[in-house]
Amino acid sequence: MGEPSATEPESERESEPALRGVEGAEDSVIHTRALTKRYRGGQLAVDGLDLTVPAGSVFGFLGPNGSGKTTTIRMLMGLIEPTSGAARVLGRPMPRSSRAVLPQVGALIEGPALYGFLSGRQNLVRYDAADPTADPRTRSTRVAAALDRVGLAAAAGKKAKAYSLGMKQRLGLASALLQPRKLLVLDEPTNGLDPQGMREIRSLIRELASDGTTVFLSSHLLDEIEQVCTHAAVMAQGRLITQGPVADLAAGTRGRLVVTTPDTAEAARVLKEQGASDVVIADDRVSAEPPDRDLADLNAALVTAGVRVRGFGVERASLEDAFVALTGEGFDVAG
Numbered sequence: 567m568g569e570p571s572a573t574e575p576e577s578e579r580e581s582e583p584a585l586r587g588v589e590g591a592e593d594s595v596i597h598t599r600a601l602t603k604r605y606r607g608g609q610l611a612v613d614g615l616d617l618t619v620p621a622g623s624v625f626g627f628l629g630p631n632g633s634g635k636t637t638t639i640r641m642l643m644g645l646i647e648p649t650s651g652a653a654r655v656l657g658r659p660m661p662r663s664s665r666a667v668l669p670q671v672g673a674l675i676e677g678p679a680l681y682g683f684l685s686g687r688q689n690l691v692r693y694d695a696a697d698p699t700a701d702p703r704t705r706s707t708r709v710a711a712a713l714d715r716v717g718l719a720a721a722a723g724k725k726a727k728a729y730s731l732g733m734k735q736r737l738g739l740a741s742a743l744l745q746p747r748k749l750l751v752l753d754e755p756t757n758g759l760d761p762q763g764m765r766e767i768r769s770l771i772r773e774l775a776s777d778g779t780t781v782f783l784s785s786h787l788l789d790e791i792e793q794v795c796t797h798a799a800v801m802a803q804g805r806l807i808t809q810g811p812v813a814d815l816a817a818g819t820r821g822r823l824v825v826t827t828p829d830t831a832e833a834a835r836v837l838k839e840q841g842a843s844d845v846v847i848a849d850d851r852v853s854a855e856p857p858d859r860d861l862a863d864l865n866a867a868l869v870t871a872g873v874r875v876r877g878f879g880v881e882r883a884s885l886e887d888a889f890v891a892l893t894g895e896g897f898d899v900a901g
């Protein structure tokens with residue numbers, strides 16, 4: 567006795583003043599308030615994080631290597647204690663409610679631990695057998711369903727050491743799907759995969775999300791977040807830069823101005839004169855960061871200077887443009 571019970575005692579809510587009355591705290595799957603982690607060596611890895619992950623979203627947790635993503639995920643999963651602040655997962659405080667929360671969460675953190683000498687199927691059976699909440703009577707059915715779900719049914723009898731990296735990653739995902747989950751937490755799920763493997767995992771994530779499961783995935787790849795996620799949060803140096811629906815994040819930023827013309831050198835000169843920056847010529851296109859003024863004036867200036875304008879427009883801003891605009895830094899994709 568004395569163990570935390572599966573039903574949340576009312577006192578848990580009352581003792582969490584940091585999250586009471588906070589907008590979004592009730593219907594969000596993950597909610598943190600001033601979540602902070604300082605490692606023993608003094609490194610401030612996560613600094614006052616306020617994160618809200620809406621139910622049903624595919625939420626991208628984006629940031630360059632070392633920005634604090636894994637540290638945050640480890641706090642959310644109750645693997646490490648925050649230095650200060652609070653976190654709720656599925657409405658319950660972590661790490662205190664780990665025993666009630668974690669069975670409802672499928673997690674793939676820092677790559678799957680696989681036994682190479684066992685087949686894919688045997689690996690899942692072994693993994694499931696180590697889970698005290700898993701029903702052994704339904705084990706083989708659940709293992710078969712999970713293998714099928716990730717497209718490994720045909721390769722289920724093969725030894726895991728013969729799997730490609732993409733297949734290993736899919737097997738890891740299958741292990742997170744052995745039981746019905748309300749939330750999937752995936753730390754860099756496509757890390758180390760070739761483009762084909764990445765495509766497979768991404769389409770699998772979309773599929774998993776389509777039945778309403780909330781998916782929280784970290785990535786240092788901007789285009790991955792844009793392709794897969796409905797919502798995102800952007801981290802840099804342990805701090806939250808922005809969060810919200812992916813479409814809104816990019817929409818708040820102006821995209822690059824692109825002029826198509828045979829007179830590229832003259833067009834570049836005029837654009838600079840008009841206050842545009844970062845002017846780049848490539849073939850018959852001149853692109854630039856537009857100045858903060860009416861673009862019709864720029865077009866008029868080009869025409870007045872005799873530049874033959876074939877095309878004039880602003881490209882849709884990407885999440886990368888938003889990141890650069892928000893931080894004033896490039897996004898170090900290579901990490």
Ligand SMILES: Nc1ncnc2c1ncn2[C@@H]1O[C@H](COP(=O)(O)OP(=O)(O)OP(=O)(O)O)[C@@H](O)[C@H]1O
Nearest residue numbers: 605607609611629630631632633634635636637638
């Ligand atoms: N156990 C630890 N002890 C001390 N410092 C740590 C520890 N783990 C991470 N750090 C430091 O905390 C910072 C954040 O690391 P974290 O792994 O959370 O970032 P990340 O965004 O997940 O990056 P990556 O994608 O490289 O894992 C880094 O500066 C890292 O060096």
